[in-house]
Amino acid sequence: MQQNNFFITTPIYYPSGNPHIGHCYTTVACDVVARYHRMKGDNVLFLTGTDEHGLKIEQKAKQEGITPQAYVDRITDSFKQVWSLLNISYDRFVRTTDAYHVKTVQAVFQKLCDRGFIYKGTYTGKYCTPCETFWPVKQLVNGCCPDCGREVIDASEEAYFFKLSQFADRLEDLLLNTDYLQPKSRALELVNNFIKPGLEDLCVTRSSFTWGIPVPSDPKHIVYVWIDALSNYLSALGHENDQFSGDFKQFWPANAHWVAKDIMRFHAIIWPALLMALDLPLPKRLVVHGWILMDGQKMSKSVGNVVAPKPLCDQYGVDAVRYHILREMILENDSLFSPDVMLARYNADLANGLGNGVSRTVAMVEKYFGGTLPAERCSAPVDDALIAAASALRSKVEQAIDASRLNEALAEIFSVVDAANKYVDETAPWKLAKDLQQKARLATVLYNLLETWRIVSGLLLPFMPTTMPRLWEQIGAQASDTTYERLDQWGTLTPTVSVQKGAVLFPRVENE
Numbered sequence: 001m002q003q004n005n006f007f008i009t010t011p012i013y014y015p016s017g018n019p020h021i022g023h024c025y026t027t028v029a030c031d032v033v034a035r036y037h038r039m040k041g042d043n044v045l046f047l048t049g050t051d052e053h054g055l056k057i058e059q060k061a062k063q064e065g066i067t068p069q070a071y072v073d074r075i076t077d078s079f080k081q082v083w084s085l086l087n088i089s090y091d092r093f094v095r096t097t098d099a100y101h102v103k104t105v106q107a108v109f110q111k112l113c114d115r116g117f118i119y120k121g122t123y124t125g126k127y128c129t130p131c132e133t134f135w136p137v138k139q140l141v142n143g144c145c146p147d148c149g150r151e152v153i154d155a156s157e158e159a160y161f162f163k164l165s166q167f168a169d170r171l172e173d174l175l176l177n178t179d180y181l182q183p184k185s186r187a188l189e190l191v192n193n194f195i196k197p198g199l200e201d202l203c204v205t206r207s208s209f210t211w212g213i214p215v216p217s218d219p220k221h222i223v224y225v226w227i228d229a230l231s232n233y234l235s236a237l238g239h240e241n242d243q244f245s246g247d248f249k250q251f252w253p254a255n256a257h258w259v260a261k262d263i264m265r266f267h268a269i270i271w272p273a274l275l276m277a278l279d280l281p282l283p284k285r286l287v288v289h290g291w292i293l294m295d296g297q298k299m300s301k302s303v304g305n306v307v308a309p310k311p312l313c314d315q316y317g318v319d320a321v322r323y324h325i326l327r328e329m330i331l332e333n334d335s336l337f338s339p340d341v342m343l344a345r346y347n348a349d350l351a352n353g354l355g356n357g358v359s360r361t362v363a364m365v366e367k368y369f370g371g372t373l374p375a376e377r378c379s380a381p382v383d384d385a386l387i388a389a390a391s392a393l394r395s396k397v398e399q400a401i402d403a404s405r406l407n408e409a410l411a412e413i414f415s416v417v418d419a420a421n422k423y424v425d426e427t428a429p430w431k432l433a434k435d436l437q438q439k440a441r442l443a444t445v446l447y448n449l450l451e452t453w454r455i456v457s458g459l460l461l462p463f464m465p466t467t468m469p470r471l472w473e474q475i476g477a478q479a480s481d482t483t484y485e486r487l488d489q490w491g492t493l494t495p496t497v498s499v500q501k502g503a504v505l506f507p508r509v510e511n512e
Contacts, residue, residue, distance in 0.1 A: 006042040007251040008034050011259045011267075012049040012094060012232050015075035016056050019082045020306035021321075021337060022292045022299030025329055026258050028322050029289070029406055031088045033256065035462035036401050039484045045251050047236050048083070049094035050076045051229040053222070055129060058211035068211045072097060082309055087318055087465055092244075094236040096213075096228055100243035104235035105228050106216045108278065109204075112227075113217075117163045117277040123203045127155035134203050139193075147262055160205040160221060167273040168199045174272055174282070181268055182287045182404050183331050186261070190268050202226060202270060230271045233257070233283075254283040256404070262298075264288045287404045290334035292325065299337075307337060316509060319464035320346050326406045326463060347508055353417045354456070355506035360424070361449040362474050362499045368433045372498040373447055376440035383448055386423045387490055389416050390452045394488040397459050406463075413459055420452045450475045451493055458482040467505055474502045 010026045013019065027048060034046035052072040061071035076095060083090065094101060112118045125134045128145035135145060135152060145152055172195050174180050175187040205221040206212070212222035237251055238244030259267050264286075272282050291298045294305040312321045324342050327349070328335040365371060393416050400409035423445075432442040454477045461468045461482070472482060476497040486492050 004042045005251050006034075006037045006044045007237075007254045008037075008044070008046050008256045009233055009254055009258065010048040011257075011263055012051040012096065012229055013079060014054075014056075015050045015052060015072050015079060016060060018075065018078045019309070020299055021309050021312065021325065022294075022306065023079075024082070024086060024309055024321075025289065025292055025325050025335075026260060027083060027088055027090075028086060028325060029329075030256075030258050031086075031090070032322075032326065032406055032462045033258075033401060033404075034091075035089060035465060039462060041484070044091065045237075045247070046089065046091045047094060047233070048088070048090045049092075049232055049236070050079060050096070051225065051232070052076065052096045053212040053228055054225060055206070055209040055211070058209050059129075061211075069097065085309060085313055085318065086322060089465075092236050094232045096232060098235075098243075100238075100241040101232060101235040102213050104240040105213045105223055105231050107240035108231050108234070108274075109223055109227055110216060112162065112274070112277055115277060117166075118160050118204065119163070121159065121161050122156065123159040123161075124154075124156040126152040128152045136200060138197065155208075157207050158221075159203045159207070160215065160218075161201040162204045162226070162274070162277070164202040164270065164273050165199045167276055168195050170276060171195060171199075171269055171273060175268060180272070180282065180284075180286055182285060185332055186264060186268075186288055190265065194265060194269060199269070226266065226270050227274065230266065230274060234280075253281040256285045256287055257283050258287045258289070258404075261288050261290055285404070287331070289329060289331055292329070293334050293336050296336075298334075312342075316342070316346055317467070317506070319467045320350055320506065323350065323410070323463060327410045329407055331405055331407075343509060343511060346506070349414055349417075350506035351508040353414060353421065355504060357417060357421050357424070357449075358453050358471055358474060358505060361446060361453065362501055364429050364433075365446050365450070365499045366501060368429070368442060368446075371500070373443045373450075373496055374439065375495045377444045377447070377495070378438075378440035379444055380427075380441065382423070382426055383444070386419055386448060386452060389419050390455045391488060391490045393455055393459060394484075409459075410463065413456055416452065416456055420449055420456070423452075424449065447493070447495070447497070450477075450497060450499070451490060454481055454493055455487050458484075458487045470502060471505060474500055474505075476500065 008030050010030050013023060034044050037044050057068050057072060061068040123134060126137060126140060127134050128150060130150055131145055131147050139146055144150060172191055175191055181187050204224045204227050205215060206224050207221050213228055215221040215223060233254060235241060237248040239248040257267055267286050275282055297305055299306045324345055396412040397409045400412060427445045429442055429445050432438040453475050457468045457471045476499045481492050
């Protein structure tokens, strides 16, 4: 199998507060895609990190009586702790306070100046402090920030500007006539709301605060978030720095940036325009997903509707939390987080569907054959549908993941879980066990179930990396049985496979 390079990124998160479950979808989704490509044999670089500069950070640190660096060190550590809890397998963690990132940002800014894409002027407009964004009056919603809904203030200051307006035609073509943006339905929204009304040049420096990267030739100006934060995708590969020699040539352009819809505009308009100005290849794909809502609103500490990941993981297990947030999110829509929905989904899909299905298969092999199947077989037409569904599953999951539709990949997998449990009812192994003449037939039924659980669990590994190896131990699967190339091959388990009863994979959770 050919090894391809695969570079996937989350946005870098703003450490103005501890992470909650609303932060987790993008990172878990990217982790699944990264693990899936590693499983396929690709050479993966999975990047995440934190965006640590800006006025908001400076203000929060002042309120606590500590330095901005001490503040971001603490909050960034809390992000790393949550990613560790959720079993996130990132390869690199970039911080905008890292020296190599500072070097890249200053080099990028200077190159944009040298190419004539940055000029000095004065910015006067409406400013949202929480979002650190200047807004044209025509884009305000009821006089407030269109992103967060908070009040804006009048602000005026000397600043440097990026000639974003020069790229309007190229950006419109990128959004409407290529596959850069997924889902494609969001492209028209961007074109109609931001490009058609007329792109304005972009303010890319600030001089009203000091916590940031200074412009090398004019250090009273701080490089603003657009160039600072977005350049992380370049700096983390060693572009314009000496930290990661050779990685930029190997991994750029990125295969996929994953972001939530509130920062879609920055990645779909500003980021490609900056790359065009730098004459660098554009990322292959920008995947934009909705928000996780609580009580009908985006999770926010200021609203007070956040859900912390750790209590959920303590109650349900890490893999169940990963499964739930991925299963509920349809790419075009927001998803609603509800404790009742999570409880019902967990018990139906994981405890009853997958967990109980595996458990009773193993129990029947132990009860009827002492834990090891005999080699004799006797097939029947009822076997065909399950074998066909399990054998075709890898292709369907691959198509869904390649289309960035992880909920559909999980739906395909659990349709086979349902088929396996239906097969148990159709074949009634407990009845076959009463007839000694049906020994070979009973062994065939149970082998078919074990093979189905092998394929299902192999494809679930990127989604639930902690639980699936435990499942393999129970069904007698070896590591070599669950390699990617064997997940569309029926009959991989040895005919005389031995099972081993283990702890319940997904203990049922009662409503509390």
